[in-house]
Amino acid sequence: xxxxxxxxxxxxxxxxxxxxxxxxxxxxxxxxxxxxxxxxxxxxxxxxxxxxxxxxxxxxxxxxxxxxxxxxxxxx
Numbered sequence: 001x002x003x004x005x006x007x008x009x010x011x012x013x014x015x016x017x018x019x020x021x022x023x024x025x026x027x028x029x030x031x032x033x034x035x036x037x038x039x040x041x042x043x044x045x046x047x048x049x050x051x052x053x054x055x056x057x058x059x060x061x062x063x064x065x066x067x068x069x070x071x072x073x074x075x076x
Contacts, residue, residue: 002076003059004051006033006040008068013039018058020072022051040070052076 014020014035021036031050033042045051056072063069 002051002053002074004033004042004056004072004074006035006042006070006072008035008040008061008070011063011068014058014061014070016058016061019055020058021055022053022072022074024051024054035070035072040068 008014020039023034023036025032025034029047031045031047033045033051035041042051051074053074053076056074058070059073060071061068062071
């Protein structure tokens with residue numbers, strides 16, 4: 001299982017254990033991912049680091065001084 005962090009701006013948009021759809025955004029040879037519907041965004045990945053699954057499960061929602069983060073697990 002692959003786990004990745006996504007930055008979420010507002011609390012309460014999703015819940016732990018929820019299945020989410022992830023959309024890939026391409027900019028040349030760099031990739032980023034969006035938890036739909038525009039809930040959270042990933043960092044930037046190179047082509048060899050791409051997320052292959054389009055759905056994932058929220059394992060954990062973390063909160064710190066910088067905001068909210070989703071730990072999403074992908075079946076890869």
